[in-house]
Amino acid sequence: MRIITIGSGILGLSVALNLARKGASVELIDSQETLGRTSETSYAWTNASGKLDPNYHQLNVAGMEEHRVLHREFGMESSYTESGGLFIADAAQESGLRERLLQLEQHQYPFRLVNAHEAEELSGITPRENAALIAYFPKEGYVLPKKLMHNLRIAAETAGVQVTPGVVRSIADHFTSVSVELMDGQVIHADRVVLAAGRWSKSLALTAGIDLPMHDEVAKGSATIGVLGYALAPQLNLRAVVHEPTINLRPSAPGQVVVQALDLNPQADPASATTAGDPIGVELQNRFIDLTGIKPERFELRLSARSLPADGMPIVGSAHAGSNVYTLVSHSGVTLGPLLGKLAAAEILEGTESDLLSPYRIGRFEDGSRSFEAHIPTRIGEQ
Numbered sequence: 001m002r003i004i005t006i007g008s009g010i011l012g013l014s015v016a017l018n019l020a021r022k023g024a025s026v027e028l029i030d031s032q033e034t035l036g037r038t039s040e041t042s043y044a045w046t047n048a049s050g051k052l053d054p055n056y057h058q059l060n061v062a063g064m065e066e067h068r069v070l071h072r073e074f075g076m077e078s079s080y081t082e083s084g085g086l087f088i089a090d091a092a093q094e095s096g097l098r099e100r101l102l103q104l105e106q107h108q109y110p111f112r113l114v115n116a117h118e119a120e121e122l123s124g125i126t127p128r129e130n131a132a133l134i135a136y137f138p139k140e141g142y143v144l145p146k147k148l149m150h151n152l153r154i155a156a157e158t159a160g161v162q163v164t165p166g167v168v169r170s171i172a173d174h175f176t177s178v179s180v181e182l183m184d185g186q187v188i189h190a191d192r193v194v195l196a197a198g199r200w201s202k203s204l205a206l207t208a209g210i211d212l213p214m215h216d217e218v219a220k221g222s223a224t225i226g227v228l229g230y231a232l233a234p235q236l237n238l239r240a241v242v243h244e245p246t247i248n249l250r251p252s253a254p255g256q257v258v259v260q261a262l263d264l265n266p267q268a269d270p271a272s273a274t275t276a277g278d279p280i281g282v283e284l285q286n287r288f289i290d291l292t293g294i295k296p297e298r299f300e301l302r303l304s305a306r307s308l309p310a311d312g313m314p315i316v317g318s319a320h321a322g323s324n325v326y327t328l329v330s331h332s333g334v335t336l337g338p339l340l341g342k343l344a345a346a347e348i349l350e351g352t353e354s355d356l357l358s359p360y361r362i363g364r365f366e367d368g369s370r371s372f373e374a375h376i377p378t379r380i381g382e383q
């Protein structure tokens with residue numbers, strides 16, 4: 001089968017790799033140089049502790065397992081670290097955390113309560129005096145997203161994926177085949193198209209007459225916007241992903257820490273250049289210094305935009321019965337991308353419907369019962 005994959009973020013690379021390994025002839029259309037990728041600027045925490053819906057929780061746990069599979073495959077080159085994750089709650093967050101842990105117990109999700117001393121040993125961060133309850137999630141971790149994508153791309157090309165630089169203008173489904181037209185006028189034909197173009201997927205789907213329910217507005221205050229700080233602080237030996245009341249931290253390249261504060265996202269304006277000297281950058285740095293006692297040697301602010309299905313859950317599968325367009329879009333795509341790529345490839349080539357994917361078909365939006373209201377991500381796990 002000849003398959004075109006549109007998009008070379010974590011989702012597109014993962015599905016292209018799995019399709020090629022299963023024997024398909026895959027052309028990956030890649031506009032990374034022109035449009036960028038959400039996957040490059042991601043907090044990149046592999047997690048399920050904030051995802052309590054049973055189906056979604058199970059999907060994310062399976063997504064975390066797939067990172068272990070890739071870790072074994074990539075060996076020394078792997079970008080995955082199962083560092084564990086800490087959630088430090090103050091008095092205001094304590095009952096919410098206790099409630100969450102009760103539900104996680106029902107899901108048999110591994111965690112344990114730790115004291116401040118253990119938290120420091122595990123993470124390198126000394127919890128503030130107001131810490132009321134600290135939970136440790138040993139199976140959580142993080143990836144270095146650029147390195148993961150590099151590894152996926154090399155593996156995909158080795159498996160035979162042909163990478164074509166270009167921007168897709170439109171998709172045309174001819175029912176016995178499908179074609180895409182690039183901005184330079186080139187038309188490429190195939191048996192199936194996998195639409196994995198992240199936050200650009202909604203507008204591309206429309207060219208094929210598909211209404212893909214996603215939030216794709218990128219403006220100040222929109223739910224898609226997320227800001228990350230990259231702090232160079234070699235004195236801080238951060239060893240785990242840490243969430244505490246004012247700031248979230250994850251280890252990055254040697255000496256570097258990625259910092260995030262979800263409550264600051266609505267202040268970020270994608271229309272103007274975002275620099276570390278902006279109020280949001282200053283506030284993020286101050287929170288970092290306040291917690292760690294360390295002034296970063298360098299601090300950079302980067303703005304990113306989520307690929308956000310309307311109800312926050314993945315949309316995976318054929319656009320409608322008989323369609324040659326398979327949609328593959330998801331938030332939490334770092335945790336889920338490698339797994340979704342593998343499951344999608346099996347569905348496309350073997351026709352086997354995955355139970356894990358069945359709650360995430362586009363058809364769930366048809367009865368109008370789902371809220372399309374944009375929800376600004378503020379809770380842990382929504383990142």
Ligand SMILES: Cc1cc2nc3c(=O)[nH]c(=O)nc-3n(C[C@H](O)[C@H](O)[C@H](O)COP(=O)(O)OP(=O)(O)OC[C@H]3O[C@@H](n4cnc5c(N)ncnc54)[C@H](O)[C@@H]3O)c2cc1C
Nearest residue numbers: 007009010011038039042044045168198226332333334335
């Ligand atoms: C601030 C922030 C923090 C996050 N934190 C986490 C986290 O901790 N854990 C987690 O699991 N997830 C997290 N996410 C979500 C995760 O990063 C995304 O879900 C994931 O990166 C999406 O990957 P993707 O491959 O779908 O999209 P992308 O990486 O955006 O890739 C889409 C690709 O499609 C290409 N493309 C678009 N249009 C066209 C076209 N017309 N023609 C050709 N190519 C095209 C683009 O150039 C790009 O290469 C976070 C996201 C943000 C913004």
